[in-house]
Amino acid sequence: MATAEPTSQQLRALYERMLLIRRMEERLRADAAAGNLPGAVHLYIGQEAIATGVCARLRENDMITSTHRGHGHFLAKGGDPKAMMAEIWGKKTGICKGMGGSMHVADFSKGILGANGIVGGGFAIATGAALASKLTHDERIAVAFFGDGAANQGVFMESLNVSSLWKLPLVLVCEHNQFSEFTPSADITSGEIVDRARAFKLPTSVVDGNDVVAVWQAAGEAVERARRGEGPSFIEAKTYRIQGHLEAEDLFLQGGKYREKAEIEEWRKRDPVERVRQRLLSSGAREEELKAIDTRIGQTVEQAVEFAQASEPADPELAFDLMFVDQKA
Ligand SMILES: Cc1ncc(C[n+]2csc(CCOP(=O)(O)OP(=O)(O)O)c2C)c(N)n1
Numbered sequence: 419m420a421t422a423e424p425t426s427q428q429l430r431a432l433y434e435r436m437l438l439i440r441r442m443e444e445r446l447r448a449d450a451a452a453g454n455l456p457g458a459v460h461l462y463i464g465q466e467a468i469a470t471g472v473c474a475r476l477r478e479n480d481m482i483t484s485t486h487r488g489h490g491h492f493l494a495k496g497g498d499p500k501a502m503m504a505e506i507w508g509k510k511t512g513i514c515k516g517m518g519g520s521m522h523v524a525d526f527s528k529g530i531l532g533a534n535g536i537v538g539g540g541f542a543i544a545t546g547a548a549l550a551s552k553l554t555h556d557e558r559i560a561v562a563f564f565g566d567g568a569a570n571q572g573v574f575m576e577s578l579n580v581s582s583l584w585k586l587p588l589v590l591v592c593e594h595n596q597f598s599e600f601t602p603s604a605d606i607t608s609g610e611i612v613d614r615a616r617a618f619k620l621p622t623s624v625v626d627g628n629d630v631v632a633v634w635q636a637a638g639e640a641v642e643r644a645r646r647g648e649g650p651s652f653i654e655a656k657t658y659r660i661q662g663h664l665e666a667e668d669l670f671l672q673g674g675k676y677r678e679k680a681e682i683e684e685w686r687k688r689d690p691v692e693r694v695r696q697r698l699l700s701s702g703a704r705e706e707e708l709k710a711i712d713t714r715i716g717q718t719v720e721q722a723v724e725f726a727q728a729s730e731p732a733d734p735e736l737a738f739d740l741m742f743v744d745q746k747a
Contacts, residue, residue, distance in 0.1 A: 421635050426701055432474055432630050433694045434711055436466040439490045440691050441712075441719045442499060446489070446506065449723075450665035456508040457519045462490035464628070464660035467690035468593050469494035471633030472561060472653075475641040481529040481547045481560040483540030488533025491563050492523045495530050503722035509729035516732025517740055529558070538571030540564055541590075545577040548586035548650070559587040559644040567598030569611045578618040578650075585649035589640040590615065592652070593627060595659040600667075600676045615652035627655030628690040631697070658685040 424432065443461045450459050462469070465487075473482065473494035484491035492502055498513065505512030506520045513525050524532035531547060534540050544562035551558040568574065569592055581588045592611055596603050615622050621643065625632040633655055640651035660682060662668070695708060 421639065424631060424634060426698075426703075428474070428634075429631075429694065429698060429701070430703070430711075432470055432634065433691075433698055433708075434715070435470045435474070435494055436630060436691050436694060437712060438499065438715050438718065439466045439470065439493050441715050442493065442503070442722070443489060445719050445723060447661070447665060455506060455520075457506075457521075458664045458666055459489075459506065459520045460487040460664045461661040462487050464685065464690065465593055465595060465657050466490055466494075467630035467633050467694070468591065468627045468655045468657065469563065471630045472563070472589070472591055472637040474634055475637045476529070476559070476561065479529055479556075480558050480641075481531050481544070481551075483531050483544040483547075483560070483562045484523075484533040485540065485563060485565055485568065486521045486533065486535050486537070487565070488521065488523055492525070492530055492533065496528045497523065497525050497530055499718055499722040500725040501525070504726040504729050507726035507729070508732050509726055510732055511725065511729040512732065515736055515740065517736060531560075538564065538568040538573050541568070541571070541573045541577040544590075545581050545586065545588060548581060548588040548644075549584065551587055552584070552647075557587075557645065559589065559641060561589045561591060563591050563593060565598070566592060566594040566596065566603045566607060566611060568592075569614065570598075570607060575614065575618075578615055578620065578652075581650040582618045582620055585647065587644035587647070588650040589637070589644055590620075590650060590652045591637075592654045593657060594654055595627075595657045597659050597663065597677070599663045600671065600674075602676065612652065612654045620650050620652045622652045622654070624654045624656065627657035628688045628693065630690060630694050657690075658682075658688075660685060 443463050446459050449455050469490040482495050501513035502523050508516045510516050521533050521535040524530050540562045544560040548560040612622050623636040625636045636653050
């Protein structure tokens with residue numbers, strides 16, 4: 419049953435994945451602040467429950483599309499931490515040979531169709547992937563992760579329309595983190611985003627995006643429905659962006675502000691990683707076991723950074739080989 423509680427083994431797996439995303443990004447935050455990274459990073463800290471809860475319901479060959487805030491989706495879908503770190507460091511050993519960077523981490527072999535610097539760019543890709551799956555009867559489903567800002571792009575409506583009409587195996591996951599860059603969502607979004615999906619007759623659920631169990635349950639139902647060939651579903655996960663829009667936010671704002679520190683602190687109290695940790699402790703996990711998981715993940719992160727640092731820089735000449743299939747300069 420999709421709405422059942424996760425077993426303690428499943429809950430532990432959810433916790434581990436969320437913690438991996440958190441620790442990878444804390445390291446990225448430190449390296450961004452130290453000026454070690456060649457490009458901008460948009461961090462997912464505070465939203466880990468969403469990618470993790472959804473991707474835990476997917477098969478390895480199911481497909482996802484992501485956003486400019488894509489590290490969490492990549493890792494949740496089973497992307498390799500070393501290859502992601504090297505990509506963000508702009509190295510040849512990166513998952514896209516260092517040619518894409520933070521905003522384009524992709525691994526087709528794991529169904530990760532890519533992070534995307536174009537806001538709303540994932541809708542049509544995921545819808546097309548779901549259509550391909552339906553036409554070839556391969557039983558794969560596609561998930562589009564997107565922000566509340568992206569829900570204001572017209573292509574969202576196009577995806578809702580054709581996916582509903584053609585009963586495509588698609589799950590649309592809106593991560594409502596309440597901001598678009600430096601603008602509160604309420605200033606640019608009319609009505610409720612979920613009502614847009616209802617208008618196209620999609621089954622919808624609105625969940626606490628900081629509660630991995632709630633996300634996991636909603637995703638279970640949506641994924642099963644898509645797998646049965648009954649069409650798309652929409653999930654809105656309510657959450658909050660803890661970090662700035664990007665790690666160089668202060669430079670952009672030049673002293674200006676768009677939210678209060680107290681609000682951020684309020685949301686820190688609903689930290690999704692800490693919540694699942696408490697849940698594990700109250701269901702019998704021991705503090706030392708959880709510490710051991712953290713230590714192991716710390717080593718994974720450290721190894722990923724060492725791998726990235728030791729790798730050669732990306733080769734710009736590769737642009738000629740990688741841009742088009744079979745094309746040489
Ligand atoms: C088509 C397009 N328009 C504008 C931008 C500039 N931009 C980058 S991120 C962003 C805000 C996106 O907000 P949301 O979809 O809610 O995602 P979040 O950053 O909150 O995760 C904007 C407007 C862009 N990258 N692409």
